[in-house]
Amino acid sequence: MGAKAAHRRGVLDLEAQFAFFRSQHRHPVNAAAHALLTWPILFTNLLILHFLPLPLPVPPALVLTLAYAAAYLAVDRRAGALAGVLFLAAWAASRALAARLGFALSWKLVLATQKKGPTVSDLPEVFLMEPFLIFLQILNKLFGYEPYPEFCKNVDRKMEADLRESRELKQRKTT
Template sequence: MGEKAAAKLQGKQRRRGLLDLEAQFTFFRSQHRHPVNAAAHALLTGPILFTGLLILHFLPLASPLDPALVFSLAYAAAYLAVDRRAGALAALLFLAGWAASRTLAARLGFELAWKLVLATQLFCWSWQFLGHGLFEKRGPAVSDLPDVFLMEPFLILLQILNKLFGYEPYPGFSKNVDKKLETDLRERRELKQRKVT
């Protein structure tokens, strides 16, 4: 695989549509192959989102809109756009997270809330980066952060639903993703071998 093939592989990864569920899920699975890294993401993405919602309740905005609610509704809308059934579950979870974070924000107040948010975010993000570095042996896809921030929570939910219940957004989804993942991994191996030689 020469430079043209490497550029083609990188271009293919960049052209992944934000709401192209097969491409997003393939990319997500390719970045989280090691079980420890996958478990860290599955366990720690929720607390990252929840504490993000928690701190949004304290933003001093002149607008009457609740930024945490706007954030939750935007995520819910994106997830409903890619898959109605799993998206509906994700939307309910987001709205429940919003309601719980609002209640906790009222109880804690800003002085305690920001400390909880800081500690949780530092712990969870550290483990996310360690999971990639120590177990995947490569850093997270920083160039894809906008996609990752929006889609990764849904992709984690989708993976859990798929593994535990065999859920597929449509028949053949898992087979299509597996084929794309095999092709992607083969191209990566060829690129890596080419760089070595």
Template sequence: MGKGLFDLEKHFAFYGAYHSNPVNVIFHMIFVWPIFYTSLVLFQFTPTLVRLPFSGEDGLPLNFAFVFATIYALFYVLMDRKAGALAALLCFLCWLGSVSLATRLGFSLGWKVVLAAQLFCWAGQFIGHGMFEKRAPALLDNLSQALLMAPFFVLLEALEKLFNYEPYPGFHANVSKKIEADRMEWQASKQKKVY
């Protein structure tokens, strides 16, 4: 139950207030991690900062893709040890996969594959918001929080649905109250704009 930057309830409630429609939630579960993964593929084409010598022929490149994955992984672990550890593992698996894919594709084909995947996944998310949620995406109100929280949010959502996971007792009840208050405030502001 951290405060400020690592206040999981606050982040989860912010993101959840924009994702209450079940179809939109499914769209995000499908598209968020591929956006993260393909971003890492693109970052694989940044300069290598260090090479791990024990990892094969030329060594495993530690570049901005690695930095990006590490920042996300650390952020998630600091927010919740159990789910965060799983999210961190997924971040590093995405990073390893991105090394492999970027190496196979090369830059000239890689950026085209990334662009196509990103356009497809972002379009799916905007369709989820426009057609089903009927609310603009969270990233329009807080870009950094929405982009940083999205992968962890959909993972927590899946863990809750599949395993009834709660970071601590009362977490989902507290978050639900905050989401409901935010949605009521949003509805009220929407009504004011109509009149």
């Protein structure tokens, strides 16, 4: 299943998004890289937003932080609240770091952490949901957390169906 199929199911459809995420990050090195890099990339995005000269009553970095927190609360109240608190902490830390480093050094830090980005069609899934899905996976692995009973079983079923669909599509293309 491609990102477009995941998008059709809804960006905030937690089961579908988690199944897609897990199917795309099955290799341990890939999963570890995403777990280690996604949140620092978000942090540096917040860092550079402190320098945007927009005439808004609320700073752009805070707007982004609150948007993420609201989206995460919408998909899961408990884990979303914890992720929202982490985002607020990241916003405060990025604000302090921006004030200390200034634009020139902050920009260099941002460039050092950014990598080839996703395609435009994948933006909602990648930039909005991937940090939360990584966080949810960590909560699940470390503490056995599930947003509700049978969540992981439902995700496993969807993931298997998605992988089966992907294999069938690949098979049809080769014949």
